[in-house]
Amino acid sequence: MTEDKPPRKEESAGLMKYSAENLVPFGPIHPALKEPEYFKLVLEGEKIVEVIPRIGYVHRGLEKAAESRPWVQNMYMFERTCGICSFVHSLTYGQAVEGLTIYEIPRRAKFIRTIIAELERIHSHLLWVGLMGHWAGFETLFMWVWRDREVVLDLVEAISGNRIHKSMNAFCGVRRDMPEGMEDRIVERMKFLVDRANYYKGIVDTEETMLERTEDIGRVSAETAEKLCAVGPMARYVGLRRDIRLNDPYAAYDEVPFDIVTSKEGDVHALLKLRLDEMIVAANMVSYAVKHLPEGPIRIKIPPVIPAGEHSSHSEAPRGEIFYYVKSSGGRTPDRVKSRQPTMANLPTALEILKGQTIADVPVVLTAIDPCFGCMDRMSFLDIESNRQWTWSGEELRRYGINYYFPERMKMR
Amino acid sequence: MPRRRAGAAIPEMFRTMLEKPSTRAYPYQKVELPARFRGKLDIDPERCTGCQVCAMVCPAGVITMIDIGTRKVGDKELPVKRPVFELSTCIFCGECVDNCAFKALEMTKQFELATPHKEDLTMRKALTK
Amino acid sequence: MSEVLLQQIERLAADAKTKSTQLHKGETMIEIEQSQLKNFITRLVNQIKIRHLSTITGLDLGQNIGIIYHFWRDRNTIHLKTFVPKTKPTTVSIVDIIPGAILYEMEIHDMLGVMFVGNPWMDKKLLLPDNWPDDLPPPLLKNVKPADIRKRLGLEVEKK
Ligand code: SF4
Numbered sequence: 001m002t003e004d005k006p007p008r009k010e011e012s013a014g015l016m017k018y019s020a021e022n023l024v025p026f027g028p029i030h031p032a033l034k035e036p037e038y039f040k041l042v043l044e045g046e047k048i049v050e051v052i053p054r055i056g057y058v059h060r061g062l063e064k065a066a067e068s069r070p071w072v073q074n075m076y077m078f079e080r081t082c083g084i085c086s087f088v089h090s091l092t093y094g095q096a097v098e099g100l101t102i103y104e105i106p107r108r109a110k111f112i113r114t115i116i117a118e119l120e121r122i123h124s125h126l127l128w129v130g131l132m133g134h135w136a137g138f139e140t141l142f143m144w145v146w147r148d149r150e151v152v153l154d155l156v157e158a159i160s161g162n163r164i165h166k167s168m169n170a171f172c173g174v175r176r177d178m179p180e181g182m183e184d185r186i187v188e189r190m191k192f193l194v195d196r197a198n199y200y201k202g203i204v205d206t207e208e209t210m211l212e213r214t215e216d217i218g219r220v221s222a223e224t225a226e227k228l229c230a231v232g233p234m235a236r237y238v239g240l241r242r243d244i245r246l247n248d249p250y251a252a253y254d255e256v257p258f259d260i261v262t263s264k265e266g267d268v269h270a271l272l273k274l275r276l277d278e279m280i281v282a283a284n285m286v287s288y289a290v291k292h293l294p295e296g297p298i299r300i301k302i303p304p305v306i307p308a309g310e311h312s313s314h315s316e317a318p319r320g321e322i323f324y325y326v327k328s329s330g331g332r333t334p335d336r337v338k339s340r341q342p343t344m345a346n347l348p349t350a351l352e353i354l355k356g357q358t359i360a361d362v363p364v365v366l367t368a369i370d371p372c373f374g375c376m377d378r379m380s381f382l383d384i385e386s387n388r389q390w391t392w393s394g395e396e397l398r399r400y401g402i403n404y405y406f407p408e409r410m411k412m413r
Numbered sequence: 414m415p416r417r418r419a420g421a422a423i424p425e426m427f428r429t430m431l432e433k434p435s436t437r438a439y440p441y442q443k444v445e446l447p448a449r450f451r452g453k454l455d456i457d458p459e460r461c462t463g464c465q466v467c468a469m470v471c472p473a474g475v476i477t478m479i480d481i482g483t484r485k486v487g488d489k490e491l492p493v494k495r496p497v498f499e500l501s502t503c504i505f506c507g508e509c510v511d512n513c514a515f516k517a518l519e520m521t522k523q524f525e526l527a528t529p530h531k532e533d534l535t536m537r538k539a540l541t542k
Numbered sequence: 543m544s545e546v547l548l549q550q551i552e553r554l555a556a557d558a559k560t561k562s563t564q565l566h567k568g569e570t571m572i573e574i575e576q577s578q579l580k581n582f583i584t585r586l587v588n589q590i591k592i593r594h595l596s597t598i599t600g601l602d603l604g605q606n607i608g609i610i611y612h613f614w615r616d617r618n619t620i621h622l623k624t625f626v627p628k629t630k631p632t633t634v635s636i637v638d639i640i641p642g643a644i645l646y647e648m649e650i651h652d653m654l655g656v657m658f659v660g661n662p663w664m665d666k667k668l669l670l671p672d673n674w675p676d677d678l679p680p681p682l683l684k685n686v687k688p689a690d691i692r693k694r695l696g697l698e699v700e701k702k
């Protein structure tokens with residue numbers, strides 16, 4: 001359907017007189033969007049030629065707010081940056097602050113941090129695979145995957161007391177120990193998840209519905225991704241070995257054996273398999289860490305005043321690199337906290353990928369980077385030459401569509 | 414690589430049809446909550462001494478201290494305070510519970526907190542003593 | 543590996559007439575003149591092959607605005623700090639060397655009012671609302687109070 005056809009200017013009943021360059025607003029408020037973001041898509045026919053992002057609709061001024069709050073309270077605030085990968089935010093902020101103090105983090109706390117961070121990765125990846133099924137029109141996959149995601153959430157709830165906002169981190173340690181007698185249950189559940197992930201890998205490899213929508217879509221070259229500073233799965237699916245867990249280990253990642261997954265294919269289908277593979281790796285890491293959990297204290301209490309200095313920390317969230325920079329002037333509140341989320345880093349790459357795609361692939365490609373956006377229903381046309389704007393009614397649009405793809409049917413009328 | 418075909422998921426579909434439903438008939442069937450579940454905050458007015466630590470550590474500004482009288486320490490009159498909790502802004506972090514040296518606070522398993530009246534979520538229990 | 547890298551960076555810093563200080567283990571801070579910045583980053587990317595820019599941080603330092611470029615490779619983090627005076631907050635854009643920096647520069651432009659010459663999207667807003675008045679100072683400066691902004695934008699709600 002989408003092979004290149006020249007626009008038939010004369011045949012289109014006078015609706016498209018000028019060069020077919022259109023501007024489609026995408027967002028910010030949209031039934032299918034989960035977060036309010038706005039993209040201006042400049043189209044040529046069905047192909048996207050330029051994308052201009054506009055974010056910040058839910059900008060709450062966290063960095064400014066952090067300047068007036070005590071160090072510990074900021075940890076809870078930054079944990080609420082994201083409703084999916086919350087733990088890793090408090091972990092990275094905590095690490096950045098811990099670097100300014102003289103205290104060592106107990107080894108057991110490091111392991112517990114690793115366990116929670118990996119459980120969170122499994123949960124986030126499952127959520128993403130489900131959404132991918134949803135946008136690709138494979139609703140069954142969405143249902144199954146989200147059912148299996150409950151397994152992880154139940155584990156997280158049993159360990160931390162809450163499903164999403166774990167509030168597990170403290171400076172130089174964690175607040176809660178692992179519950180007694182959870183080991184067997186975690187290992188057993190992880191085995192179940194590995195089985196499920198293997199099954200889903202089979203499904204996405206054979207099921208026509210999935211392949212149609214994901215294969216050969218969202219390609220980008222490794223050089224471009226590197227230049228645009230892509231992070232996380234977006235860097236790994238084109239073959240870059242960029243994973244902070246491996247490159248610059250934090251928590252207990254230097255003690256838990258694992259290998260990162262990369263892919264060479266570089267399309268959305270590869271991204272799907274990569275995230276499922278990463279899930280399997282994460283599940284194995286959790287099993288290992290639970291079995292080899294060292295004894296010892298879980299926390300060192302530190303004074304509320306953090307010594308002056310500046311420090312940065314980064315870690316690998318499910319979506320990619322999270323970066324925190326803190327500057328202290330030796331007081332009870334920070335001087336400056338900078339936080340950068342992976343979606344911000346991946347946005348330039350996503351915009352690059354979108355160029356040259358058809359408009360029907362926008363939801364799939366935008367979901368691929370994992371901020372989750374939907375398709376569009378409102379269309380307003382900006383005619384670039386005459387600067388004239390008009391809107392089409394549904395009937396006109398339908399006629400134009402039929403005319404475009406099946407001109408012979410129009411002639412029969 | 415296996416052959417691509419439509420409907421690769423159909424066998425699993427039949428299998429899941431025979432299984433028990435994954436969802437629960439909430440609210441008729443209650444969920445069993447884990448031991449560590451963090452629900453609505455509760456205070457034991459007997460134990461609270463009004464030390465203000467909870468108000469200082471709360472990241473969400475839930476707790477305000479209210480004067481309920483005075484007491485004599487040496488020859489000085491010091492105010493006696495008790496916390497009031499605006500639970501509608503509580504983020505269930507449990508920091509206040511961890512920091513209360515007198516073990517006056519605890520997190521209950523209550524999570525059905527929706528109410529048409531915002532005042533219902535203000536906990537003035539500690540003031541009554 | 544790491545030693546070699548540090549030596550290379552030190553040599554680069556010496557060429558740019560500055561020196562590198564070790565902040566913490568694996569973290570190097572280099573304060574650099576604005577005029578040397580582009581040259582330095584070009585050599586960092588092409589010669590030492592440190593290609594990944596984590597982000598750019600803007601800081602209000604009183605007289606100046608500090609801009610820190612955070613690079614990393616393996617276990618080494620390099621912070622490149624330059625200063626722009628508040629009276630004339632203009633600096634060079636590095637988008638032509640690292641295209642991924644475009645959104646970070648826009649963010650600092652929004653939040654601290656620094657102009658990046660050479661960034662093609664400098665005229666657009668990224669984070670601030672479209673109805674942000676031009677005469678309001680950038681919000682992340684230290685002397686700007688959130689309450690004042692809320693008042694100006696008509697968002698002030700009465701405290702109970
Ligand atoms: S609840 Fe605990 S921490 Fe809060 S004032 Fe009472 S005794 Fe102090």
Ligand code: SF4
Binds near residue numbers: 454472475509
């Ligand atoms: S649980 Fe957290 S947010 Fe709620 S009152 Fe206690 S400290 Fe405040």
